[in-house]
Amino acid sequence: MHNVINVGVLGLGTVGSGVVHILKEHYKKIALDTGYEVKVKTVVVRDLEKERDVCIDGIAVTSHADEVLNDSNIDIVVEVMGGIEEAKQHIVKALRNKKHVVTANKDLMAVYGAELLQLANVNDCDLCYEASVAGGIPVLRGLTDGLASDQIEKIMGIVNGTTNYMLTKMSQNGWSYEEALQEAQKLGFAESDPTADVDGLDAARKVAILANLGFSMNVSLDDVQVRGIRKVEKEDLQMAEKLGFTMKLIGKAEKQGSAIHLSVEPTLLPSRHPLSNVNNEFNAVYVHGQAVGEVMFYGPGAGKLPTGSAVVSDIISIVKNMNQVPKNKSALKEPVPYELQGDEEVVSKYFLRISLQDEPGMLQKVTECFVNYSVSLKEVIQLPLNRELAEVVVVTHQTSKYQFEKVLGAIEAVASKINSYYIIEEEKQYV
Template identity: 70%
Template sequence: MKKVIHVGVLGLGTVGSGVIHILQERREKIFLDTGYEIRVKTVAVRDLEKERDVSIDGIVLTNNLDDITDDPDIDIIVEVMGGIKHAKQSIIKAFYNKKHVVTANKDLLASYSTELLQLAHENACDLYYEASVAGGVPILRGLIDGLASDHIRKIIGIINGTTNYILTKMSQNGWSYDQALKEAQNLGFAEADSSADVDGLDAARKLAILANLGFSMNISLDDIHVRGIRHVDKTDLKVAKKLGLTMKLVGKAEMSNSVISLSVAPTLLPNHHPLSSVNNEYNAVYVHGQAVGEVMFYGPGAGKLPTASAVVSDVISIVKNMNLDTNGYSLLKEPQSYILKQDQEIFSKYFIRILLKDERGILKKITECFMNQSISLKEIIELPLDDELVEIVIVTHRTSRYQFERTLRLLEDVAGTIKSYYCIEVEKENA
C-alpha cells in the first residue's frame, strides 16, 4: 500500500487550481521521486458553489480555514489565497499544529519572512516560498542550494512581468502606457487595480525576499528606493531607442562589507545588456557571487502552471526533508546586521527629458544647473516642438543620487520655465 502525504490548500484561484492539476497529472512521477503519494485532502474556498476548472473529485471543500489548519491528517498546507492578515494567522496556526507550509504570498513574506522562518524552525517545520518571487523561475532554490557556499554581492533583474510586458509593447509597438496596460489586463498579466505592479511595490517586495535570502539579512521594504513606470511616456522609449538604450523596471540589490543599496526603478539599459532582450511577461535575475561570478535565472514570471509548478516543487522538497528528518532547517539563517548606503554613495548615469518654454538662453541655464553640482553631461539633444515649447534630452556621466536630486531642485527653479521633466537611471554596460 502506498504511503500518503495529505495536503490542504488555502485558496482555489488560478494558482490553487494549477497546484491540484499538477499533483493529479504527475502523481506517479511524484511517487517515484518521493516514495509517497501526495494527495490533496481539503481545499478552503470563499464560495462553495462556484464551478471549478479543475477536477475536485474526492477533495473536501470548506469555507473554514480552521478545517485545514486543525486537521491532524493534513501534513502540508499550501497557502495561495493571498492577503496578509488571514494568511499569516493560518500559517502561524499551521506551525503550532506541526504542519509544513508552502506559500506564494510575496506580500506576507516581504515583511514577515524572518519571523515565520523562526517560528517554523521552533516547531521543526518547513516554510518554502519559491513561487513568491518569479513564478516558475527557481531563483530562490538557486540561492539556497546552488549558491549556498558562495558570497552573494549583487542581485539585479526584471522581477515583475506586468511592467515588463507594458514596457515591451510601448517600445516595440509604439503603444501608449494606457494602451499597453489595458492589453496586459485583457491578457491576465495585470490586475484590474495594477497599482502594486506599475508603482514598483510588487517588485520591491520580491527584491526584499531575494535580498533577505541572498545577503542573509532582515531587510525592510522601507530600505528600498522605489519608483514605478506610471509616468513613463512612449516618447521616453522612442528617444532612448535612438540613443541605443532599452527601458526596463529593474530591481537591484548590492552589498559590500555589510553596506547595501536597494532600488526598484525604471532603468535604461544599453541594447547589448543581457536584460535588454528579456521581453513581455518574462523575468530574469542575475546573481553575482564572489566565487561563481555571474549566474542568470530566466523564465516566465507568472501564469497558472509555471507558478503552480514552483509550489509543487516546494511540496516535494518538504516530503524529501521528511524522509531525511531535516525539516525546519532549510532556509533559516542568522540575520546579519547591515548599513544602508547614503545617496552620496550611490552612483549612476541619468537620462532626463525636459519640456520647457523656448526662451533665449534657456539651454545655458539648464546646463549651468548641472555644472553647479559638478555633473558632467555625456549627451544633450534639443528637440523643438513648436514656436513656444522645446524638449531637451540629457544623459549625464556617472554622478551620485544626492547630486542629481539637488540638480532637479535647481532645474525646478529655472525662471519658472520648465513644464515637466522625467528622469531615469542608466545602468552600466553589463549586468
C-alpha cells in the first residue's frame, strides 16, 4: 500500500495520547477500512522533556506548532491542546494551508464554530468535531447523518459527566454536595476549580453545538439559559425520589416553529425516563424527531480512549471523503433564522421546596400566592422541621416560566426561606 495520510497532532495530553494510541493500535484495521495508511507524523507539545504514557517511536516531537501547520506533507491536523484563542489561530492557519482539521474543543466550537466551518468550506476542507460533545458517543454524526432526513424538534441530555457523577452519589449514597464534589475531584472527574462543570457552563457549550447541528442554526452561547448544581441539596433529591422523580443536570434545545429555547438546569425526570438511569460519569443525549420519534445515544462522555476514539472516527471520515467535493457538508448549510422563546412561552411543571413558620394560616398564604398568578397546584406536602418551622413541597401543573417567577417573588414575602425549585420534565408512558 503506497497511499499515506500524514497526521499532525497539536497536544499530547489525555486526548492526544488516546488519539496516537488508537492510530497505532488500530493501524491495520484503519488501512483496510480506508485504503490508506494513516500515520502520525508530528506531535506538538509544550514540554519536550515530559515523559509520555504513549509510545511515540517514529513520531517527530516539537514544541513549535508551525512545524505541523506549515508542513506540506501533513494532510490532517488534530487540535487537542485546549483553550480558545491560540487553538483558533492554529486551526485558521491549518485551514488556510488546505489541511483538514479535527478538534475536540467544545469551548472553541461553541464560540467560533460557524466562522471556522465557513473558513473550512472556502478552503475546500473538512472541519470535524465529533469529540467536542459527549466524548465517545457519536451523537453529532447521528444528528447530521443518521437523522439527516428528519426534522429535529428536541434535543436533551446529560452532557457533563462530573455533575452526573455528583448527583448520582448524592441520590444513591445520601452524600452532600460538598462530599460528592470532593470525591469527584479525588477521582479526577472534577478539576480543582470545578466552576465550568458545576455551574453548567461546560454543558451550555455542548447545548449550543447540538442546537446548531440539530436545528441548522447559528446560536450563540449567550442564548443558553444556565443554572448549575451548586445549590442542590441532598434533601431535594430525597424528596424528588419520594415523588417518583430523579434529578439530573439536563441540557436542552427545543424548537417550536422558528422559536427555540436553550437551557441547562437541574431537572426532575420521571423515574422511568431513559435518562433517569444514566448514572455516574456516563453521558446520554435524547433526541426527538418528527419521523423517528425518540432516539437515545449513550456512552462514556470523556476519557482518553473514548474521546480519542471519537477523534479517530473523524479522521477516518475525512480520509474516506478526501476525493469527494464538496467536503464539509456542515459548513454549506445556510443557517436557519431563529428567535428565542420568551419566558411567557416556556412552559413546565415545577417543584418547589420552602420553609415556613409553623403557624395557622401560613400554608393558606402560600397557596394564595399561586392562586393570585393563576398557577394550578398538583400536589402539596407539609412536613414538620422543628418546633418553629415546617417544610412545604409543592408540585405545580404546567405554567409559564414568567408566571412561576412571579409566584416566587410573592412567596419570598411569606416564606422563611425558599430552599429550592426545579423544572419537571413532561411525563410520558416510558417503557
